Amino acid sequence: MNSPRKLTHPLALAVLVLLFEKPMHPYEMAATLKQRGKEQSIKLRYGSLYTVIRQLEREGFVEATGTERAGARPERTTYRLTETGEAEMKGWLSALVSEPVKEYRQFEAALSLLPALPPKEAQALLAQRLGRLDEGQRKLQSELAGAAAINLPPLFLIETEYALALLRAERTYVKALIDGIETAELGGMKQWHQWHADRAAARGSH
Amino acid sequence: MNSPRKLTHPLALAVLVLLFEKPMHPYEMAATLKQRGKEQSIKLRYGSLYTVIRQLEREGFVEATGTERAGARPERTTYRLTETGEAEMKGWLSALVSEPVKEYRQFEAALSLLPALPPKEAQALLAQRLGRLDEGQRKLQSELAGAAAINLPPLFLIETEYALALLRAERTYVKALIDGIETAELGGMKQWHQWHADRAAARGSH
DNA sequence: CCACGTATATTCGTTACCGAATATACGTGG
DNA sequence: CCACGTATATTCGGTAACGAATATACGTGG
Numbered sequence: 356m357n358s359p360r361k362l363t364h365p366l367a368l369a370v371l372v373l374l375f376e377k378p379m380h381p382y383e384m385a386a387t388l389k390q391r392g393k394e395q396s397i398k399l400r401y402g403s404l405y406t407v408i409r410q411l412e413r414e415g416f417v418e419a420t421g422t423e424r425a426g427a428r429p430e431r432t433t434y435r436l437t438e439t440g441e442a443e444m445k446g447w448l449s450a451l452v453s454e455p456v457k458e459y460r461q462f463e464a465a466l467s468l469l470p471a472l473p474p475k476e477a478q479a480l481l482a483q484r485l486g487r488l489d490e491g492q493r494k495l496q497s498e499l500a501g502a503a504a505i506n507l508p509p510l511f512l513i514e515t516e517y518a519l520a521l522l523r524a525e526r527t528y529v530k531a532l533i534d535g536i537e538t539a540e541l542g543g544m545k546q547w548h549q550w551h552a553d554r555a556a557a558r559g560s561h
Numbered sequence: 562m563n564s565p566r567k568l569t570h571p572l573a574l575a576v577l578v579l580l581f582e583k584p585m586h587p588y589e590m591a592a593t594l595k596q597r598g599k600e601q602s603i604k605l606r607y608g609s610l611y612t613v614i615r616q617l618e619r620e621g622f623v624e625a626t627g628t629e630r631a632g633a634r635p636e637r638t639t640y641r642l643t644e645t646g647e648a649e650m651k652g653w654l655s656a657l658v659s660e661p662v663k664e665y666r667q668f669e670a671a672l673s674l675l676p677a678l679p680p681k682e683a684q685a686l687l688a689q690r691l692g693r694l695d696e697g698q699r700k701l702q703s704e705l706a707g708a709a710a711i712n713l714p715p716l717f718l719i720e721t722e723y724a725l726a727l728l729r730a731e732r733t734y735v736k737a738l739i740d741g742i743e744t745a746e747l748g749g750m751k752q753w754h755q756w757h758a759d760r761a762a763a764r765g766s767h
Numbered sequence: 768c769c770a771c772g773t774a775t776a777t778t779c780g781t782t783a784c785c786g787a788a789t790a791t792a793c794g795t796g797g
Numbered sequence: 798c799c800a801c802g803t804a805t806a807t808t809c810g811g812t813a814a815c816g817a818a819t820a821t822a823c824g825t826g827g
Contacts, residue, residue: 364813365670372677382776396669402815405777410813431776448678451671453689455697455731460664463602464571465657466720471578472654483659491661508749509741514672517734524730525661528723543714570783588806608785611807616783637806 360447361414367407368451369397371416371444374436378420381408382431392502396514408434416440462525473551474544478536481529488526495519566653567620573613574657575603577622577650580642584626587614588637598708602720614640622646668731679757680750684742687735694732701725 362368373384381404388394411417417434436444469477495515502512509516535541568574579590587610594600617623623640642650675683701721708718715722741747 362813365665365667368670369674372674375677380776386775393673396665396673398665398814400815401777402779402817403813406814444677448671448674449682449686451667452675452678452683453686453693455690455693456667458664458666459571459602459604461571461657461662463720463723464574465654466723467599467602468575468578468654469658469719470716471581471650472658476655477658480655480659484661487659487661508752509747510676510749510753513675513738513747514669517669517672517731520730520734521666521727524726525723528726532719541715541719543716546714547716586806592805606785607807608787608809609783612784 360443362407362410364403364407365397365451366399366403367411368444368447369393370404370408370411371436371440372448374417374434375441375444378433378435380423380431380433381405391511392498396518411440414443416443470547470550474536474547478533481533481536485526485529485533488522488529492519492522492526495522566649568613568616570609570613571603571657572605572609573617574650574653575599576610576614576617577642577646578654580623580640581647581650584639584641586637586639587611597717598704602724617646620649622649676753676756680742680753684739687739687742691732691735691739694728694735698725698728698732701728 369388370384373379373387379387385399385401385404388397388399393399408417412419412434415437417440418437420433420435422430422432472480495518499512499515499519502515503509532541536544575594576590579585579593585593591605591607591610594603594605599605614623618625618640621643623646624643626639626641628636628638678686701724705718705721705725708721709715738747742750
């Protein structure tokens with residue numbers, strides 16, 4: 356259940372799931388993921404795709420069923436899922452669903468370093484972010500609307516709904532933070548101003 | 562503002578910010594980050610620390626001020642921030658604050674592949690996650706309480722508050738998703754059950 | 768009918784990132 | 798007083814991940 360997996364790239368899990376449906380060649384996997392809009396939630400790079408497939412093969416989770424030549428296109432290798440591959444897929448996906456993993460978000464890093472910027476600047480930059488977050492929200496919503504318009508069941512959109520929920524939460528938080536800075540209700544504002552004032556003074560006197 | 566940075570690892574930004582305060586040697590940077598609890602929001606690995614410092618030096622953002630030997634400890638190299646390094650720090654941090662960046666969350670990938678698991682199992686796994694999320698929430702809250710107890714100003718805890726806000730949003734979403742599956746209010750449940758039933762049947766008939 | 772953009776399909780070289788090893792000194796309990 | 802765990806401080810080697818190159822065929826508008 357909690358075993359350290361040999362592979363870590365989520366794209367490898369996507370490959371296992373795709374091969375669980377039916378055998379495919381790598382390029383078709385990529386095309387399928389794109390067509391279903393999954394490249395929004397799973398980072399898809401051709402270099403990485405072929406890399407993870409080689410790894411999956413090395414671990415015995417997938418195997419080549421032979422190379423074909425359809426029409427006169429370049430040659431291609433089709434893969435299928437093995438028994439252990441199916442087990443790996445179920446175990447890995449189950450773990451990802453049931454166990455939250457620690458992830459390092461860039462904005463979290465930025466917040467933890469925010470005091471390095473003067474308060475006024477920080478506030479203005481956060482306001483800019485607010486606008487960009489609204490943009491992003493609109494984009495996700497129109498994506499959802501578009502999918503609903505072609506009768507795609509919500510089941511296949513849950514990852515987008517999740518992303519939207521997180522985006523909304525971030526917006527709310529950023530708004531509160533801006534207010535906290537503006538009204539100085541955020542504890543530590545004095546030290547923050549002071550530190551930058553001292554630094555400016557030190558600069559001035561040489 | 563939107564320039565492609567030479568360095569991308571957030572730890573490099575942390576180094577710039579630390580050197581903005583005062584010259585330091587690498588190990589002291591690591592110790593400082595840990596002491597301030599910033600390793601929660603910025604991934605800190607010794608291997609990466611020395612790597613990014615070499616890169617920062619190559620780009621001219623930091624420079625060695627010489628190697629010292631305090632007491633009889635191993636030799637160490639102290640670095641300081643250059644002028645361009647200070648500019649880089651301000652530009653980079655500003656960009657991170659004002660511009661949301663696309664990030665691929667593991668759970669988003671998991672949700673987009675969820676239909677590969679039978680609905681009942683998916684629901685049970687999501688319920689497990691709910692419990693783990695509550696645990697995580699309690700941990701963050703006790704961290705915040707502990708920090709408040711030693712009078713650390715909230716300004717230095719904004720990244721933790723942010724993490725907590727996202728965690729709460731995720732909890733709410735997961736709860737709603739479980740309910741949607743249980744009550745079959747989530748659109749597409751029929752196809753989901755059907756696909757797995759068909760598959761089981763196909764297996765049975767060899 | 769042919770030039771050129773796009774779709775199909777994969778390989779390769781580079782590097783960021785990290786786990787683990789290395790080396791020295793300090794502290795402390797037996 | 799010495800053995801062993803912990804703190805100080807850095808280096809090194811392996812590999813996952815990827816950007817970019819490669820190669821072929823198809824389609825289409827001029």
